[in-house]
Amino acid sequence: MANPIGPQDGPVAVTGSAGYIGSHIVKDLVEHGYAVRACVRDAANLANTAHLNAMNATGAGSVTLHTCDLTVAGAYDEVFSGCIGVFHAAAEMGNLVGSTPQKVYDGGLTATRLLLDSLKKAGSVRRLVYTSSFAAVGHPAPEGHVYTEDSWADMNKDQRREGSTWDMDTVARNREVAYAMTKVDTERYVYAEADAHGFEAFGVCPCHVIGPLLSATHQRPWAWQTRIGDMLEGYGHPRMFWNIVDVRDVAATQRLIVECPDNANGDRYNLVAADESGLMPQDAVQAILRRLYPGIGIGGNYRDGPSRRGPVAFLEKVVTQLGLEPKSAEEAIRDNADSLLAWGLVQTRPGEDNWQRDGRDLGIKSKWNPHTYPAIDPALRKELEARER
Numbered sequence: 001m002a003n004p005i006g007p008q009d010g011p012v013a014v015t016g017s018a019g020y021i022g023s024h025i026v027k028d029l030v031e032h033g034y035a036v037r038a039c040v041r042d043a044a045n046l047a048n049t050a051h052l053n054a055m056n057a058t059g060a061g062s063v064t065l066h067t068c069d070l071t072v073a074g075a076y077d078e079v080f081s082g083c084i085g086v087f088h089a090a091a092e093m094g095n096l097v098g099s100t101p102q103k104v105y106d107g108g109l110t111a112t113r114l115l116l117d118s119l120k121k122a123g124s125v126r127r128l129v130y131t132s133s134f135a136a137v138g139h140p141a142p143e144g145h146v147y148t149e150d151s152w153a154d155m156n157k158d159q160r161r162e163g164s165t166w167d168m169d170t171v172a173r174n175r176e177v178a179y180a181m182t183k184v185d186t187e188r189y190v191y192a193e194a195d196a197h198g199f200e201a202f203g204v205c206p207c208h209v210i211g212p213l214l215s216a217t218h219q220r221p222w223a224w225q226t227r228i229g230d231m232l233e234g235y236g237h238p239r240m241f242w243n244i245v246d247v248r249d250v251a252a253t254q255r256l257i258v259e260c261p262d263n264a265n266g267d268r269y270n271l272v273a274a275d276e277s278g279l280m281p282q283d284a285v286q287a288i289l290r291r292l293y294p295g296i297g298i299g300g301n302y303r304d305g306p307s308r309r310g311p312v313a314f315l316e317k318v319v320t321q322l323g324l325e326p327k328s329a330e331e332a333i334r335d336n337a338d339s340l341l342a343w344g345l346v347q348t349r350p351g352e353d354n355w356q357r358d359g360r361d362l363g364i365k366s367k368w369n370p371h372t373y374p375a376i377d378p379a380l381r382k383e384l385e386a387r388e389r
């Protein structure tokens with residue numbers, strides 16, 4: 001039976017609160033009256049947490065900071081005690097010093113096992129929302145295939161490319177497979193545990209998340225919001241196809257899930273483009289930025305050519321079941337760019353043609369830069385380096 005919660009029922013906890021998505025979850029919850037226990041790795045690191053404390057002044061709810069490390073058993077025992085809901089958005093993304101693909105895997109499933117031990121010990125938590133990823137949804141399929149919430153990344157796994165096979169040997173060396181596998185395995189684990197222990201668990205599966213940065217620390221490598229920053233600075237990236245969701249919608253959805261009386265344990269929600277206007281090749285993102293910020297060099301595709309249309313998926317369940325009114329992709333792009341400019345995190349260059357691509361080296365370095373990403377698969381690193389040389 002559905003067991004929805006609301007701010008009047010008790011406090012909630014958010015893991016990964018200092019992160020890009022976690023910060024928006026905390027903000028949305030405080031605005032809607034919740035008492036939020038914000039879990040961060042180091043509450044004393046003010047550069048990373050000051051924006052969370054400031055949220056106390058912005059809504060009907062409140063926020064307190066708690067230092068907890070995902071990799072430590074019992075780390076959430078105290079903070080989860082008395083909580084009615086947990087939003088689990090912390091993860092080892094592979095961009096920390098010393099990251100490896102295996103740590104990315106363990107930072108998902110192994111860490112979530114420890115976290116659920118704390119949650120079960122608390123005995124008060126009725127609903128858990130796990131931030132999974134579209135990486136747990138997209139599977140090998142023909143171009144243009146439309147994915148839904150019934151899609152799982154381990155479908156058609158025999159069609160995976162060499163070097164990307166779905167097994168633990170690949171996890172040890174390939175960050176992308178480690179990330180997708182840990183998201184799938186963790187989702188299935190939390191649904192099974194919830195079923196066995198009398199609480200409800202839900203998964204959200206976001207694709208390319210962009211939108212405003214709430215802290216300067218959210219300009220992180222291999223994060224889509226940072227790639228928008230590279231474009232503003234005139235850095236040209238390899239081609240890709242975007243499936244855009246606004247970070248504010250990722251946050252609001254999580255609150256709507258716990259408040260919904262019509263969902264049940266195991267329900268998952270794709271967080272993707274609202275419609276065709278949020279599905280676009282990268283040069284369309286570039287065109288929007290050029291229109292919004294005329295007169296500066298906006299980086300686009302490093303080399304010309306078509307992008308493979310995918311992944312294709314559209315918001316459905318979050319609209320029909322939860323009533324989310326999604327923001328447009330253009331709003332997400334604009335507010336992402338405006339926040340980077342407001343934080344002083346990007347330096348623009350005058351002149352519309354003043355951007356770096358094949359045959360036009362302006363000496364610009366990428367802040368999204370995959371080459372320095374600690375947990376990246378060496379073969380992928382080489383491929384990206386070659387493509388950008």
Ligand SMILES: NC(=O)c1ccc[n+]([C@@H]2O[C@H](COP(=O)([O-])OP(=O)(O)OC[C@H]3O[C@@H](n4cnc5c(N)ncnc54)[C@H](OP(=O)(O)O)[C@@H]3O)[C@@H](O)[C@H]2O)c1
Nearest residue numbers: 016018019020021040041069070089090091131133206209
């Ligand atoms: N951004 C996207 O496009 C996207 C798309 C799909 C899914 N997701 C998922 O969304 C979640 C949040 O991602 P994000 O983009 O917000 O990334 P993020 O900004 O890097 O946030 C991740 C947070 O995890 C925390 N963390 C890492 N290791 C930890 C540990 N050992 N103990 C406690 N906390 C730890 C970090 O906390 P501190 O800041 O305190 O160090 C960090 O703030 C992740 O699960 C990610 O897989 C993101």
